[in-house]
Amino acid sequence: MKLGPLNHVGVATPSIPESIAFYRDVMGATEIHEPFDMPAQGVKVCFVDTPAQDGGQGTQIELIEPLGEDSPIHGFLKANPKGGQHHMCYEVPDIHVAKAEFEAMGKKVLGEPRIGAHGTLIFFVHPKDMGGVLTEIMETPKDG
Amino acid sequence: MKLGPLNHVGVATPSIPESIAFYRDVMGATEIHEPFDMPAQGVKVCFVDTPAQDGGQGTQIELIEPLGEDSPIHGFLKANPKGGQHHMCYEVPDIHVAKAEFEAMGKKVLGEPRIGAHGTLIFFVHPKDMGGVLTEIMETPKDG
Secondary structure (H helix, E strand, C coil): CCCCCEEEEEEECCCHHHHHHHHHHHCCCCCECCCEEEHHHCEEEEEECCECCCCCECCEEEEEEECCCCCCHHHHHHHCCCCEEEEEEEEECCHHHHHHHHHHCCCCEEEEEEECCCCCEEEEECHHHCCCCCEEEEECCCCC | CCCCCEEEEEEECCCHHHHHHHHHHHCCCCCECCCEEEHHHCEEEEEECCECCCCCECCEEEEEEECCCCCCHHHHHHHCCCCEEEEEEEEECCHHHHHHHHHHCCCCEEEEEEECCCCCEEEEECHHHCCCCCEEEEECCCCC
16 A cells, blocks of 8 residues: 555543643644544544645544543543543545455454544554554545 | 644654564555664654645654663653554744743643754653643744
């Protein structure tokens, strides 16, 4: 595969409202999207935009807060109560091609492709095979 | 302050050569810079470019490997032997203005500004004040 854009860095937080205040008031973010729930994945999500070098769309921060008792984020926050960097998400042109490529390389793909926070198909690859980084692979939205 | 570009995500690794092979052969990176030592900070460094959405310069991956016995990365790798996400680095136009702003907000700035991996002044802010994310603040290089 060919390395695509780093769509976002997932940052776990115990409180999206508090993190929104942090990115707005401390870091000076101006483009903060509306939070929304992703019940199937057990997370509440909020995207914060960063500018690219040329002023266009840069890598986003994806704030993720636990949603429900079974959220996979509870374990992370137990180990990191203030939150912290959780995963990195790269774009690919075709999710099924990417999945086949990762599997052919012996990488542990976690489950079948499913709809992610940007409305396109995504999957995760286990950090043990990815230099310790939980890695999300996401199909680039067709509208850009 | 106003949120600047996410210059890079720092990723700790026990071996830059192995990580270079990973980003090249598994992730398909084509722009991998020459590694170099930063003895004053106790790290060996290697930048991997990712493309921005519009094809320009995106957020970089900064691979960091311990250099010397006193490297601050040894502790991270003891807790995360395969490596993992270590810090996030945002650009600012003026490092001294940024330091004064963070301090005025009660954030724990770690030491005085010093020359970072891109040749401009940087400082780190303690993760306890930054939503659990060790945050590097870097003055934008004057050549872009």
